[in-house]
Amino acid sequence: MSETIAAIVLAAGKGTRMNSKMPKVLHKLAGLPLICHVIGSVEELEPQVLTVVISPExxxxxxxxxxxxxxYQHHPxxxxxxxxxxxxxxxxxxxxxxxxxxxxxxxxxxxLRQMILAREVDNPPDVVVMGFKTNNPGRYGRLVQNSEGRLERIVEFSDVATIDRHVELYNGGVMAINGKKLAGFIEALRAENTKKEFYLTDIIDISNKRGGYSTVVEVNEIEALGIDTREDLxxxxxxxxxxxRKKIMESGVTLIAPETIFFSHDTVIGPDSVIHPHxxxxxxxxxxxxxxxxxxxxxxxxxxGEGAAIGPFARLRPGAKIDSKAGIGNFVEIKKANIGAGAKINHLAYVGDADVGRDANIGAGTITCNFDGFSKHTTTIGANAFVGSNSALxxxxxxxNNSIIGAGSTVTxxxxxxxxxxARAKVREVTGGASRFRSRRLDEKKND
Incomplete structure (x- = not known):
């Protein structure tokens, strides 16, 4: 833990432009809420204090x-x-x-680390602001600098008419502030703007007037993207x-068509694996x-597990564990089940709440009937067992172990x-029955 860093994450905004009942920061990116991405980046710095500001609602x-x-920020x-x-x-x-x-x-x-380091110098700036260059500044605040590159003020979008010079950098939002002076800066803020709000950006001007100075750390504009709309998301x-995708390929994984493959924030894939499109x-x-x-x-x-083969058109749901060199084929769904090493479930099957032993073979159309309408129950299939096609367990x-279930069986x-x-019904053969059945149905249809 660093004794020289604290962090505040602002998350009280309502996000009205998202048109959602859910707080904006809880919308997900790669399966993880927006705020968790931010907190994750901050926590790697091991701050002594981390505070998240939200609305009481x-x-x-x-x-x-x-x-x-x-x-809690009680009023916006x-x-x-x-x-x-x-x-x-x-x-x-x-x-x-x-x-x-x-x-x-x-x-x-x-x-974030570069911003911290920008204050770890002799005569450090009171404030370090994250800035970026862009051809589409939109509603971002403008960073007004002097000839030496020091920051004179940040002008919010609603007040851009007050700028009297060329601007190259725009406000990325993040600040690194002298903790000794922060409370004094906040106390000096005034809501003298078109929105009648207390802008944190005004501390730049306050610091300058008190003999301090502020500077900018430039980052790629991608890092400054704030999520305000579904389009932004x-x-x-x-x-x-x-x-x-880049991170996973650099770790030794082949992505045949990277742009068609989608990952979650926590996806882990071992080297020499191959991921096909979609x-x-x-x-x-x-x-x-x-x-x-x-x-x-x-x-x-x-x-x-290592060396396994999955798909195409396979669905592995939570709790599925596929051991080494097992095969899960097309239109197979696995849920909360352990599939042993070398086992094969190659097509058109559902295996849920089950344990399948090593080298077992599960035929096409097999299902484990795990739910009786009230509770889930477990199916255990031994090592080297063979379950014929279209069986219901x-x-x-x-x-x-080593047992064989004939095709079409319902095992209870x-x-x-x-x-x-x-375990299937006995076959009954009726000689000439097909002709008689068709004749009877035709007569019934004529009389309708």
């Missing part, structure tokens, strides 16, 4: 922030007022205070997916080395090891 945010302190009076809400939790902290925004999920730990998702990874997917996952498969909350049931009781079971 946003209690659903609290479980998302881990061990961070919670401060601007970013300066939001920071004021967090001052008590700082308890007189005198180091560098980072202020970040909970809906700016693309900021990296490296950029889609743009950020695309950026995050490209980051994840595969989606939900949260909690762990893939070991040398695995092949074919097209249109969906993997979520599942673990896949009605749980709770156990199929012994346990089967001992090395047994052969055929």
């Amino acid at each position: 946003q209690e659903e945010i609290e479980p998302m922030v881990g061990s961070a302190h919670i401060a 009076l601007g970013t300066g007022d939001a920071v004021r809400s967090a001052l008590k939790s700082l308890n007189g902290f005198a180091g560098t205070v980072l202020v970040a925004f909970g809906a700016d999920p693309l900021i990296t730990t490296n950029s 889609a743009v950020a998702e695309n950026i995050m997916q490209n980051r994840l 595969v989606i990874f939900g949260c909690g997917a762990i893939v070991k080395e040398n695995v092949e996952i074919k097209s249109f498969s969906h993997i979520e909350g599942a673990e896949i 009605v749980a709770p049931v156990q199929i012994g 009781r346990s089967v001992p090891s090395d047994a052969l079971v055929v």
Whole structure:
């Protein structure tokens, strides 16, 4: 833990342009709420204090922030007022205070670290501001600098008419502030602007007038993207997916068509694995080395062992554990089931709440009937067992090692090891019955 860094994450905004009942910072990016991305980047710096500012009406945010302190902004009076809400939790902290925004999920730990380092110099600036260049400044604040590059003021979009010079950099939102002076800066803020709000950005001018100075750390404009609309969220998702794809390929994984493959923030894939086009990874997917996952498969909350083959069109749901060199084929769904090493479930099957032994073979159309309308029950299939096509295993049931279940069987009781079971209705043959049936139906149709 660093004794020289504290952090405040502002998350009290309502996000009205998202047109959602859910707080803006809880919308997900790569399967993780926006605010969790920000907190994750901040926590890598090991701040002594981490405080998240929310509205009292946003209690659903609290479980998302881990061990961070919670401060409430009771009235939406601007970013300066939001920071004021967090001052008590700082308890007189005198180091560098980072202020970040909970809906700016693309900021990296490296950029935050550069901002901290910009204050670790002789005669440090009171404030370091994250800035960026862009051809589309939109509603971002403008960073007005003097000839030496020091920051004179930040002008909000609504007040850009007051700028009297060329501007190259725009406000990325994040600040690194002298903790000794922060409370004084906040106390000096005035709501003398078109919105009648307390702008945190006004502390630049306050510092300058008190003999201090402020400077800028420039970052890629991608890191400054704030999420205000669904369109922003889609743009950020695309950026995050490209980051994840690059990271995974650099770790030794082949993505045949990277732009068609989607990952979650926590996807883990071992080297020498091959991922075919149009595969989606939900949260909690762990893939070991040398695995092949074919097209249109969906993997979520599942673990896949070394050398396994998955898909195409396979669905692995939470709790699925596929051991080494097992095969899960097309149109197979696995849920909360352990599939042993070398086992094969190659097509058109549902295996849920089950344990399948090593080298077992599950035929096409087989299902484990795990739900009786009230409770889930477990099916156990032993090592080297063979389950014929179109079989229904009605749980709770156990199929012994080396046993064989004949195709089309409905198994309602346990089967001992090395047994052969055929549980289907006896075939009845009626000679000439087909002709008589057709004749009868035609006569009935004529009389209708």
